Amino acid sequence: MIQQEEAVPAGPGRRAQRLAVAAATVTVVLWASAFVAIRSAGEDYGPGALALGRLLAGTVTLAAFCLIRREGLPPRGAWPGIAASGVLWFGAYMVALNWGEQLVDAGTAAMVVNIGPLLIALFGGWLLKEGFPPALLAGMAVSFAGAVVVGLSMSGEGRSPLLGVLLCLVAAVTYAAGVLSQKPALRHGSALQVTTWGCAIGALTCLPFAGQLVSQAADASFGSTLNMIYLGVFPTSIAFTTWAYALARTSAGKMGATTYAAPALVVGMSWVLLDEVPGTLTLAGGLLCLAGVAVSRRRGRAPVPAAPAPVAAVPTSGAEPVQAGKEPVP
Template sequence: MRPAPAHPALPWLAALGVMLMWASSFLVIRVAGNHFSPGAMALLRMASAAVALLPLLFLGRVHRPRSGRLWAAVIGWGVAWFAAYIVVLNAAELFLDPATAAMLVNLAPLLVAVASGLLLGEGLSVRLLAGVLVAFSGIVLITVGASTGDLSGLGVVLGLAAALLYAGSVLAQKLLLAHVDSTSMTVIGVLSGALACLPFTPALVTEVSAAPAGAVLGVVYLGMFPTALAFLLWGYALTHTGAGLLSSSSLLVPALTLVLAGLLLGEVPPPLAAVGGVLCLAGASFAVAPAVLAALRRQ
């Protein structure tokens, strides 16, 4: 059995940090995505994340999986999560506006909630499912309010593929965390994802020389914070919480993105999108608040 966290609220504070970093990533991708192709941006992002995590390797914080099967599983998870998912999502946003892409990807928390209840024995809480559905209805309103109306069949397929990769990666990580600590899993996974993106090196060399410095620094930020730091925190939180419950907290991301866009970019969301943001916050809070309060009461 893994040791309990030093304070029961720490996993949820870690999750909140992850949601804020993931929300900020949508703003950065909006700018940097104009200068990089999907594969090149994924390679620069993952290379930056790998560099940020290398000190953990040199400090002896990374422990090797105990068997060849575990090695293969962790490497496969890393390629799926840190290479395939990122490239597919970047590609989806070439054919869809950001709001529609975000809606499709955020099918993943609902898939995780159902699958973790049925397959991982976490149970199907009516409150959790109700909160997820309310939050997802808010995402639909954000999409309707903020979408440009552009819809591509290929874009929809890529968006759904990204959601499946997201959900499958979360479920696989929850299973593997019983055998590999979260720090080691994150570092090995990120390095695996970076290596899997190496075929995009020629495109990155061409594009990085033409991209403005701000776009390059933006992708480096994506690697160091929403990837390296955020996934360290995510792995820690997932070690101490249920996969379905934690994934439902990611439904806060679209609402947080609207707030950050208003604060940092001065963007005022359309009224329907603002209502959707409120529903996202309400639904996600309804789903996870009891678990957070129970953790605080245990302390």
């Protein structure tokens, strides 16, 4: 008799998928709030000092989590990815973003930085030999045009805003490189281990700004210092851990796509909290950047396979031929 295959329960898999989606959602909301907090703290702290203060607060918080959970050192295989993501993402990215946000508003910065998912796909095609689909190349062209529009809209205000757009582009590049570096590390270490030590390495990278941090903290307002601590505890220690948790359970490209909603959240938050709204041309350029990312993620419809022609079974000695479309009698 022909036995029907039993359905495999998908409970644990679906539960893990829901947890990954929930973790990614927490990350996006907290990272969106970071753009607003950086803008506020930047009134009293320089880009490097703010990055160092944020990373120190994040490292202390993450170390406490590691002690509570009794997490040891990451395995040897995780260290190359941890070191690369620590320098590029936790270090260079934060300094570039802080500097850029001192020159452009939070919403514009979020829209330009959100080219990162497209760059993740681009670097993946180059470094991971995944190829360059036509949709990716088209999306790159659209996003590049959007970045040019944003840059032109800012250039009328002087060189500084244009520099801010370029710094946000640098942040997008280091963000993408950090994600691609972190993904292999998560095959060996836990999300908490990879995040904690990446944050610590980022803090070491920013140590040259220690003197600046001490001098600026003495004169900074309580609100700016509180925003810096908030950045370390929530958008860094919590959001980067939930990101790593979700990244370990899905692809880098899909995780990059989850940040599409961040610019809209940032524009809304900065409007309410900072009374900042990007100009019409800047907003149009930013939306063009996001449209390019969306185009790059499109997939062509898979062709419907033609139904195979029925093939009659070849009769064996002493057996009747099996007619097409009928099952053999047991």
